[in-house]
Amino acid sequence: MSAAPASRDVVVTGLGATTPLGGDAPSTWAAALAGESGARTLDNDWAEKYGLPVTFAATLKVTPDQVLSRPETKRMDPSTQYAMVAAREAWQDAGAPEVDGERLGAVVSSGIGGIWTTLDGWDTLKERGARRMLPMTVPMLMPNSPAAYVSLEFGAKAGAHALVSACASGAEAIGYGLDMIRAGRADVVVCGGTEATIHPMPIAAFAASRTLSLRNDDPQRASRPYDVDRDGFVIGEGxxxxxxxxxxxxxxxxxxxxxxxxxxxxxxDAYHITSPDPEGTGQVSAMRRALQDAGVTSHDVVHVNAHATSTKVGDLTETASIRTLMGGEADHVRLSATKSMTGHLLGGAGALETLFTVKAVSERLAPPTINVDNPDPELQVPLVRGSAEKLPDGDIVALNNSFGFGGHNVALVVASA
Amino acid sequence: MAYTSQEILEGLAEIVAEETGLPTDAVATEKSFTDDLDIDSLSMMTIVTHAEDKFSVRIPDDEVKNLTTVGDAVKYIEGAQGA
Structure with a gap:
């Protein structure tokens, strides 16, 4: 394969996460390799109180109040809190690089933004009037808040950005960070995605769009991309x-x-506000452009972390797109659908799955897809089921796909260092 | 029932501690909100919002700029009770 010129190469030097599988990146990755599920029954009265059709979610394993100071949890929306936990870990993991603030960027996305703060503020206004509205409400609810706080934390002055593309947001943030470095605007960029929407309103809203799994009696088996009995995604946070x-x-x-x-x-896609283009044209374009951008071909790709949310239509459209793009080369791809374990982190998903892809390439292990009891016969790419599988030695390339409501398609190419 | 100045100081210290992470005993009468406790205007307004709620008083925005020290705030709240 032909590598890009060395001067443009961008590498990953730090990883951080807080997810339904673990409070940091190593424990999250270990749980993913072990095929654990982060889904659980919600321990509140929302279902009863509001008639929610879904009573489970993939909630954080370690809540941020166990990690952050009390003033931090009061000043930041949960979406920002999660981002701060992950960003601090990633920064330390990178060895807290010494870098001129003018050469340091922050790109942290959320698909939905500070919805807890927005809804709490509305409750306060309705119940207690404008005089009780907290002055920090606006900086807490704004969707650029995670990026802004990460920029403040590390003194990142090259730019703080929050790209929003629904469930592709986290991947798009990493793509933007890549472009910042390539364009010479930064030497180091802290980038990723976050989401905190385990609140009855968004759950009811997603349920209303008929995209959530209703497998209330068996939460850990609910997220099952590519299984014939999949019935929707499991909402996650982190x-x-x-x-x-x-x-x-x-x-x-x-x-x-x-x-x-x-x-x-x-x-x-420019096709439909929520449904993927059934022809997969946009998905194929994103993947093709990513491979061209990286100077590699389908032949080089050994692993794909699929967007695969466990919906009837979406999962198959993606594998058909991979097949369209790669043809016979798709036979030697190992496909992983890690949302089977993490649930769907929405704006955090693309970043978490990029992290998984980075770990897969660096450790030569493709994580499993759990709950695939009966693979859909229309699945067109070899799936890693049950347990993690070894990836080849030597130079390898993997893809992370992330797609979002609105027809946003993002593909990132991860290559061995 | 009116709060005593000591009760107001203690209650205010709890609010400031929650907002800033400072220990409650750092919130002493003579301390300046800005110079000693490093409280910015948004935090000050947050503290005011919580104090109004806790002590059932009204602290108009025009008064907040006159509350330089913790003691100023205690005195204002004490006087505003039952107003």
């Missing part, structure tokens, strides 16, 4: 953050490198 760095900068400070982010491909 954040994942990676530290991207120019290969030159990382080498100069002797940083440990996990993998390269070698390319990004973006497209829009």
């Amino acid at each position: 954040a994942a953050v990676v530290v991207l760095e120019s290969a030159e900068h990382a080498a100069a400070r002797g940083a440990r490198v996990y993998a390269k982010i070698a390319g990004v491909g973006l497209s829009a």
